[in-house]
Amino acid sequence: MIEKKCQKILNTYHTENGSVISILQDMQEVFGYIREDAVEWFSAKLNIPASSFFGVATFYSQFYLKPRGKNIVTACCGTACHVKGSEAIINRMRADLAVAVGEDTTADGQFTLETVACVGACSIAPVVIVNKKIFGGVTPEKSSGILKDYEKNSKG
Amino acid sequence: MAGQTKTRPGTRKVSRAGKKAKATTASRSKAQSGVQAVKDLTIKVCMGTGGLAAGSQDVIDEFAAQLRVCGITADIVKKCVNKTGCRGFCAKDVLVEITLDGETAVYQLVTPDKVSRIVQEHILGGDPVEQWLVGPEYHAFHDKQTKILLKQCGQIDPEDINAYIEIGGYEGVKKALSQTPFEVIEEVKSSGLRGRGGAGFPTGLKWEFCSMSSEAVRYIICNADEGDPGAFMDRAIIEGNPHSVLEGMIIGGYAIGAKEGYIYIRAEYPLAVGRLEIAIEQAKKRGFLGKNVLRSGYDFEIRIKQGAGAFVCGEASALMRSIEGKRGMPRAKLWRSAVKGLWDKPTVLNNVETFANIPLIILNGAEWYRGFGTERSTGTKVFALTGKMKNTGLIEVPMGMTLREMIFDIGGGMTGKNTLKAVQTGGPSGGCIPARHLDLPVDFDSLASVGSMMGSGSMVVVDQTTCMVDLAKFFITFTQHESCGKCVPCRIGTKRMLETLTRITEGRGREDDIDLLIELGNDIKNASLCGLGQSAPNPILSTIEFFREEYEAHIKYGRCPANVCKSLRQYLISPEACKMCGKCSRVCPSGAIKWEPRHTAELDKTKCVKCGACYDACPFNAIM
Structure with a gap:
């Protein structure tokens, strides 16, 4: 099962140099996170030590070693968002979703709450992104509303 | 389909x-x-x-x-x-x-x-x-600008190469290919163009170094890893006019003798990535890219590499390691990238905006380009104007315009009744410029003279409701997190700075903390390996220089003048406003809030750790 998907990724890249990052990006796209067994499969195929893959995966913030929630909520913490109150929004969303301290995914696996340094949409700060849809000019009240809409959708 | x-x-x-x-x-x-x-x-x-x-x-x-x-x-x-x-x-x-x-x-x-x-x-x-x-503010916003790079953004369809060709696109490539690489470099040199990525190194010189290499394989890279929080110039240029960047790269590649180019772009910019992919495909079909560009005998390919979310990859040598598929860690500058860069081959790396300038310079000539800006900083610069102002957005102005003109004439002034306190330029590598320096002309050298820097061009305007110590802490939190960990001054130094700032914002500051921060800051600047560490203390050093009294208020009087630092606040629950939902009690990490269904919440001040979680969680503003 994994082999088939991994082979498909490998076919895209086998000719190029320096494809560790691209392979990991595709792996995450396919599996949702960096799977240990998939890394080992690539490591054996390409004769690159698994440690190189994990070295890269832990260096870049884009890669996740744990499965993530069904809905990805990304709060921007850029400078413009920060001075316009992104921290209060994040705290509100953490409270609304009841994400446990030290975790970023809800217990039921519905939501993952994460922060990002800047999405470059500073002119409409503060910004929250849910599943790639961008919301600008967010306030704590609005953020509660946005999450409620997604909660309804994922249950219904 | x-x-x-x-x-x-x-x-x-x-x-x-x-x-x-x-x-x-x-x-x-x-x-x-x-x-x-x-x-x-x-x-x-x-x-x-x-x-x-x-x-x-x-x-x-x-x-x-x-x-x-x-x-x-x-x-x-x-x-x-x-x-x-x-x-x-x-x-x-x-x-x-x-x-x-x-x-x-x-x-x-x-x-x-x-x-x-x-x-x-x-x-x-x-x-x-x-x-x-x-309304009139739209016209005021545009009239004071000098748009040469952004002229076509917002006018042409970025996903259609014909729209770009109709307005004279790719004429620069045609002209460049009819000249020798030497002539192209001379033109760029005499235009006085300085790299728009932050450091302001003369672009023509960089190209010249690389072109003189004895190695046959060379690379040209476009740095679109716009990681500065508060900056989105490069994103807007790519989203609005991707072909201008490709054209600049083709001309640059021809000038330095590179057959392969890379665009290293943040994965956080999916729209820009998509538009670049379309643009490259269209340029290939039209013969601007690929074998034998416009039948000139010159071959050139461009590939896109997506970054994976590491700020340090905006640094040249780290970016090249990242393209090679490794951890993006900078190396010591024993040799220039123009000598040993990507895969140890001579490499030129320029920023998106720099490349977008190139076709204009080649087409209109260096003389025309020098007509914009100041003597030592020629041309225009794109800034991302954000923060507590009325007209936030993207502006392009000639180098040397004052901050006041940008913020009040173009930006329309501040929102609400608040007054301008400072302008943060250059993101985490730059500094805060206080209101009294508003008449400073903005160019590479004058910004450096007040302890800030041009950076890529982010400009965040803050008012009285922003605490400068908290802002400094925000930036050092960012750089500390993004430090790759290779060299000690940056890895441990920024950590110590963050600890010191944290204790100041929590009211546990010590008398000598300010001196400690200054000493640490200068050491980190002098001893770090790459630009990230060398510039990381800038936000702190500049806020200490211009807003020392705010630091002192935190340390000596346990007071945050902007009322931002949570630990220095006192929390109260208003029994009138409380709707008895219990949210505050659930988020309280120290069990300081007593609540039972159908009872107003009560706060035990002896247990409160002033984290502010209840304040943010309350939907009814009952916590003050």
Whole structure:
């Protein structure tokens, strides 16, 4: 099962140099996170030590070693968002979703709450992104509303 | 397949819009006769990231649907309804520009439900809907700018190479290819163009170093890893006019003798990545890229590499390691990238905006380019103007304009009643410039003279409600997190700075903390390996220099003048406002809030750790 998907990724890249990052990006796209067994499969195929893959995966913030929630909520913490109150929004969303301290995914696996340094949409700060849809000019009240809409959708 | 998915939502919209149209049957006959006039119609909808977030996709779909209802055929609709990149004035998105028989009108804050009236009254009736047109601030915002790079962003369809060619695109490549590489480099050198990525190194010189290499294989890289929080110039240029960047790279590649180019772009910019992919594909088909570019015998390919979320990869040598598929860690500058760069081959790395300048310089000449800006900083610069101002957005001005002109004339001044306190430029590598330096001309050298830097061009305006110590802490938290960990001064130094700032903002500051921060800051600047560490202390050192009294208020009096630092606040629960929901009690980490169903919450001040979680969680503003 994994082999088939991994082979498909490998076919895209086998000719190029320096494809560790691209392979990991595709792996995450396919599996949702960096799977240990998939890394080992690539490591054996390409004769690159698994440690190189994990070295890269832990260096870049884009890669996740744990499965993530069904809905990805990304709060921007850029400078413009920060001075316009992104921290209060994040705290509100953490409270609304009841994400446990030290975790970023809800217990039921519905939501993952994460922060990002800047999405470059500073002119409409503060910004929250849910599943790639961008919301600008967010306030704590609005953020509660946005999450409620997604909660309804994922249950219904 | 792609065609099918496109038409489906369209047809749905037509039927919905069809019902609306029935109500206005009176205008139907007018509509039919309007078809003729509509041939001279262009509708431009702003579809950058800002526009899309404001719902521009729905607006453009609605325009297409409404026009089709009026009996205008699909191919004419396709021809006259255009998506464009960012116009810069994102505060009033969605912006729609309608040109009818040579007359242009711009609408602001357009939503799908406004479209029907605009179509009926303006496009068919010939009378613009006055109340929705842009106001004087739109014109003030644009009139003071000098747009050469952003001129086409917001005018042409970024996903159509023909639109770029029509306005003279790729003429620069043609001209460059008719010259020798040496002549091209000389032109760029004499234009005085300095790299727009932050450090301001002369671009022509960089190219010259690389062109003199004895190695045959060379690379040219476009740095689109715009990681500075608060910056989005590069994103807007790529989203609005991707071909100008490709053209700059082709000319650069030809000048230094590179056959391969890379664009290293953040994965956080999916729209920009998509538009670049389309642009590269189109340029290949037209023969601007690939084997034998425009039958000149020069081969050039461009590949896109997506970054994976590491700020340090904006640093040249780290970026190259990342393209090689490794951990993005900088190396010591024993040799220049122009000698040993990507895969140890001579490499030129320039920023997006730098490349976008190149075709203009080649086409119009160095003399023309030097006509903009100051003697030592030529040309224009794009800035991302954000923060507590009225007209936030993207602006392009000649180098040397003062901060005051940018913020008050173009930006329209501050929002609300608050006064300007400082301007943060250059992101985490730059510093805070206080209000009294507002008449400082903005160029590479004068910003450096007040302890800030140009950086890539982010400009965040802050008012009295921003705590400078907290802002400094925000930046050092960022750089500390993004430090790659290779060299000690940056890895441990920024950690110690963060600890010191944290204790100051929590009211545990010590008398000598300010001196400690200054000493640490200077050591980190002097001893770090790469630009990240060397500039990381800037936000702290500049806020200490200009806002020392705020640090002292935190340390000596346990008071945050801006009332931002949570630990220095006192929390109270208002029994009148409390709706007994219990949210505060659930988020409280120290069990300081007592609550039972149908009882107002009570705060035990002896247990409170002043984390502020309850304050943020309360939906009724009952916690003060």
